[in-house]
Structure formats: structure tokens, C-alpha cells
Amino acid sequence: MKAQVEVQFNWVIVLVAGSLIFLFFFGIVRWVQKSGDASSSVTVSNYLDSILTGSSVAKDTISEFQLPAKEVHFTCTTYRLGESETSRQIPNKILFAPSRIERGRFIAWSLPWEIPFRAANFLYLTSPEIRYVFYGDPFDPLYLEIQSAFPAGLSAEFNPQSLTNTNTFKVRVISINPTTSNPNADPRISLTPFRSMENSDFTVLEIKGLELSRDAQLTFYEKTPPAVSVPSLRTISPVDEPTFGKAAIFGAIFSDSFEDYSCSMAKALARMRNVAEIYDSRRASLALHYGNLLPTPDISCEGVYAQPNLFSGYLTTDLQTLTGLSNVLESQNTDAQRASCSLLY
């Protein structure tokens, strides 16, 4: 009897010990897995940081790359890998990207923002899995400029016959100089096939302007949520929001959120003011140089450089008044070139 109890007791001890050993190793495996995921997330983040830096330095270069992360979420100042809980700051880059990129394929592109001097480098991040649909008059100069400048390698359609759902995770419709005042009245933009898409995944941008390198007016729209039985477009920005320059217009094309676009343009304006301050100081130094040249001062060059308002206007301007400042500076730069002076910019 005692022996039987002893045998059973031994088996109980074996079971308990076995369970403890199993739990112990299970805990170790979970810990290693978590630290591996965290390490992988940091490596991917640093890799993306390097690519973003390299892309912003190599101007007007398109680079395509892949990341193991299934989803990356972007705002104006941060990005977050889908599985990670923490966001990574990107305060030093002027980035225009959709709010979310899925499936790990990325295209990076950068353009200088010229106003007319180069004020900043804009970095665009998008994916070939995002669909861009352009509508406009095929003889409109702005439409033609955008069509020729839009990067190859992206899924772009220009004036398609019909708009059907091809199961891309995002659709961005860009209407250039539309004839209707409300895109809901535009028969080309049919929302019914996209009813199940989230509101931030189907967005529309209206661009009104004459030239890509000049001022334009933008209006951002997004679709109503899937719960709404009859889908329509609603504005998510002020109507005819002013902007200036090719880089800023493309920034609006690649940002599907007006909030992120405004935030990036605010960063750009801050950089513009800093660059203008440096150019102004350079102008003053050159005015002094030309005025003190021996044996005779160079009066024509001094005349170009002695104008105090060429760059100082940029220190307080906003996007609405850039056109006037830009025209004056361009004209004075041409005068400097004619007089064989160093150029203003």
C-alpha cells in the first residue's frame, strides 16, 4: 500500500517538475522572440532612416526599395512600423507621404523647392501599390507638365475611360483645373465601386493653376466612411488653399492628409526663412565687395546687390505672396547675369 502511494507520488512530482521545466523554456522562447522583434524593428527603422536621408540628399532621383515591415504609418513628423508601439521622429525631413503604406514596397523621390532660390529639399515617399488617377484637359499646360514630371514606376492613370476598383489599398484622384466646382458633380469620379474603402483610403485633390513652377490653389477631399449608404466626397481642407512651386504641388499629390501637408509646408516655410536670411547676408557682403572694388567700384553690380528687400521679404511672407517676391528676385538675378556680376542665387 505504502509502495503504491509512493509510486503515485513520484509520478506527481515528475509531472510537476516537467511542467515547470516546460514553462521555463516557454518563457525563455517568448523572451528571445520579443527581443528579436524589437531588434528587427530597430534595424528596419535605422535602414529606413538611412534611405530617407540618402534620398533627400540625391535630388530628383527615384529609388525603389522593400522593407520587411507589412505596414508603415506616416505623419508629418513621425513614422511607425505596423507591429511596433513606438514612433520614430523625423523632424529634420520635409516629408510628403500617404498616411499608411502597406505591403512593404516603397518609392522615394526628392525635389528641390525653388522659390526661385532653392529653399529646401522635399522628400516624397509612396508605393507602386497606391493608385494615382489624374483627370484634366489633355491640352492644359499644367496637366501636361504634371503628366511628364510624374515618376515612372508608380501606378498612374491619365484620363482613364472609367474608374473601377482594382483592389489597391489606396486610391488618389487628382483633378487638374476641373470644370465643375464640386467633384461630387464630376461624372468621371464614380465612388460606388469604392464604397467599402475607408474614407482616408480614397482621397481627391483639386489643383487649379497655370504652371507647375508657379502658384496654384489646392482643395483636399476624402470619401465618406463605408457606413454611409450613398458615398460622396467631403472637403478636408479650406477651399483653394494657396501653394507655390512644383515641389509643393507634388507634395500635395503624395500627401493624402491636409493636416500632414500643412505641417510639412510649415516646416518648409521655416527653412525658407533661414535660407533667405543667409542669402540676405551674402547679398550684403557682395554689395560691400562691389562697392569697395579698387581702382573703381563696380557700380552696376553694387546697384543689383544694394537693394535691401530682395530677400528680406521672404522672412515674413507666406505662401500667398511668394509669387510677387519670386518674380522680382528672378528679374534681378537676370540683371546680375547681364552685368556679369555674381548671381543673387
Next chain:
Amino acid sequence: METIAVLFVFFILVVLGIIFYTQIAKSNIEQKTEEFSELSAIQVAQLATSLPELQCSEQNIIKENCIDSLRAAAAFQVFTRQEYFAIFGYSDITLVEVYPGSGQIPLYSRPLPSAKSKQKSFYPISVYDPASTLTHFGYLELSVYS
């Protein structure tokens, strides 16, 4: 009794294995930290030489690996602003002219008070003087603190 002794020895071996693994992992982390620190220094140099605030250009046509000396002279004051800390971090950047003249133009200075290490690197660059329209030889001296 033997079972308990066996279990005791077994767990000792497992603990030794875990200590060995964490030591290797720690060494790998230190190596990666060093790599990222070097990468960060290169990124700062790349960004510094491509900034519109410094880079030579005429009619927006950029001259690569060239810094405008008059822009550089005005840059130090502007680079003290907070937005440039996000670009340069804790570092010192100086433009040094080598030939034909010699001179130094400090561009940015923000040392880390209790830095454990300082990585210094040098990047050859040409220095353009728009007043004389001459280009001089020089280098960018970059010290990154971590």
C-alpha cells in the same frame, strides 16, 4: 533524491547557457551601436554638404561637394536654431580652407556635455568665394558626440 540532484545540475547548466547567450547578445548590441554611430556621422556629413544654406549653386544648378564661403560665414548664427539640432545633433562642424588660403569657418557647434565618445571625420570639399569667383581647396571637419 537522485532526481532532485539531476534537476539541480540541469538547471545550473541552463543558467550557464543563458549567461553565455546574454554576453554574446550584449557584444552584438555594442557592435551595432558602434555601426549606427558611424552611420549617423556619415548622414550628418551628407546632410551638411547638401543643405541649400551652404551648397554652391548658380541659377539653382548645384555644384557638388562645394560650399559657398559667404553662405558659410552667415550660417553659424542660423544653425543655432532648434530645427538644426534635429539635423546635426550633438556635433561640431567646421569648414577649413587649405589652399591657397588658410582659415576656419565654424558652421555648427553643439557638444554633448557628458559624451562617452567623439567620432572625428574629414570630408574634402571645395570652397567657392562668390566675391572673387575663385574656388579653394578645403575640408569639412565633423565631430559627432555620443
